[in-house]
Amino acid sequence: MFLGTTMIDPVILVHGGAGDIPEWRVPLKLHGVRKAARAGYNILSKVECSALDAVEAAVKIMEDDEAFNAGKGSVLTIKGTIEMDAIIMEGKNLNTGAVAGLSNVSNPVSVARLVMDSTPHIFLAGPGANAFAREKGVPYVPDDELITDFAREALDDFIHGKGEATSELGQESKHGTVGAVAIDRYGHLACATSTGGMTGKLPGRVGDTPLVGAGGYCDDAEGASSATGHGESIAKVCLCHHIIGLMQSGLDPKEATELALTNMKNRTGGTAGAITLSNKGQVGIHFNSKRMAWAYVRGGEVHSGINPDEDDIELL
Numbered sequence: 001m002f003l004g005t006t007m008i009d010p011v012i013l014v015h016g017g018a019g020d021i022p023e024w025r026v027p028l029k030l031h032g033v034r035k036a037a038r039a040g041y042n043i044l045s046k047v048e049c050s051a052l053d054a055v056e057a058a059v060k061i062m063e064d065d066e067a068f069n070a071g072k073g074s075v076l077t078i079k080g081t082i083e084m085d086a087i088i089m090e091g092k093n094l095n096t097g098a099v100a101g102l103s104n105v106s107n108p109v110s111v112a113r114l115v116m117d118s119t120p121h122i123f124l125a126g127p128g129a130n131a132f133a134r135e136k137g138v139p140y141v142p143d144d145e146l147i148t149d150f151a152r153e154a155l156d157d158f159i160h161g162k163g164e165a166t167s168e169l170g171q172e173s174k175h176g177t178v179g180a181v182a183i184d185r186y187g188h189l190a191c192a193t194s195t196g197g198m199t200g201k202l203p204g205r206v207g208d209t210p211l212v213g214a215g216g217y218c219d220d221a222e223g224a225s226s227a228t229g230h231g232e233s234i235a236k237v238c239l240c241h242h243i244i245g246l247m248q249s250g251l252d253p254k255e256a257t258e259l260a261l262t263n264m265k266n267r268t269g270g271t272a273g274a275i276t277l278s279n280k281g282q283v284g285i286h287f288n289s290k291r292m293a294w295a296y297v298r299g300g301e302v303h304s305g306i307n308p309d310e311d312d313i314e315l316l
C-alpha cells in the first residue's frame with residue numbers, strides 16, 4: 001500500500017557472487033557492487049520510489065559489467081553457449097517473474113520483470129522465454145557480444161581440468177552471479193537474482209537462481225533474500241525461503257542467513273552465500289565460500305566487503 005509518508009529508511013543490498021575469487025579480481029568486484037548499490041539507492045531516494053525498480057536497476061548494472069557472471073560475462077555451457085537464468089520478486093503481493101535458458105539478451109532480469117508484469121505466469125524457460133523476449137521487443141544481442149575472453153578461458157580450463165561443473169570453485173570462480181534486495185521508504189521489499197550459471201553445465205541445466213524460494217524470495221511480512229553459490233545445493237534446501245522462514249520464527253536476518261547456510265552445507269556439502277533484508281531494514285550478509293562481494297547503502301553511507309568480517313564504509 002502506498003502510504004505517501006516516510007516509514008523507514010530505504011536500504012539496498014547487493015551481491016556479486018560467492019566463490020573462490022582470485023585476488024586480482026577483488027577490486028573489479030568491489031567497484032561493481034558499489035556502483036550497483038549506489039544506482040539502486042538513487043532510485044530509492046526518489047519520492048515515488050519502488051524497491052522493485054531499485055533491484056532491477058542494480059542487477060542491470062552488474063549484468064552489463066563483465067566482471068560478473070550474469071548478462072555480459074555469463075559463463076558458458078559445455079557446448080560453449082550462453083544460457084542465462086533470472087528472477088525478480090515483489091514482497092507486497094508475492095508477484096514473481098523468472099526466466100531460464102535465455103540467450104541473446106543483455107538484461108535477463110528485465111525479461112523476468114516482463115514475465116511478471118505482462119503474463120499470467122511466473123516462469124518461462126528455453127525457446128519460449130527467448131521467443132517471449134523477442135515478442136516484447138527486447139533488443140536482440142548476438143551471444144558473441146555477451147561472451148567474454150574470461151568465460152572462454154574458464155570453459156577451456158574446465159574442459160582440461162577436473163570435469164565437474166562448479167559454481168564456486170576453480171575456473172568459474174572468476175565470475176559471480178549477481179543479486180539485490182531492497183526496501184523502499186513505504187516498507188515494500190523486492191529481490192532479484194541473475195546468472196549465467198556454472199561453467200561447463202549441460203545445456204538445459206537450470207540452477208537455483210530462477211526458482212522461487214531458492215535463488216530469491218521476498219515477502220513484505222518478513223524480509224527479502226538473494227542467493228549465490230552452488231545452485232544444486234541452494235535449490236535442494238530452498239535457501240532463500242528457508243532464511244525468511246527462520247526470520248519468521250524470530251531470528252534476525254544475520255542469524256537466519258548464517259544458520260540457513262550452515263544447514264545447507266551440512267545437508268548437501270555445497271557452499272554458497274546470501275544477502276538478506278528484514279522488513280525493518282536490518283541487513284544480513286553471510287557466505288561459507290571463500291569470498292562474496294557485497295555492498296549496501298543506507299542513509300549517507302555505502303558499506304561493502306568481499307572477505308569474511310569485512311565492512312568498508314564510504315560516504316555516499
Ligand SMILES: NC(=O)C[C@H](N)C(=O)O
Nearest residue numbers: 167177197207228229231
Ligand atoms: N555462481 C552462482 O551463484 C551460480 C548459480 N547459483 C547457479 O548455480 O546457477
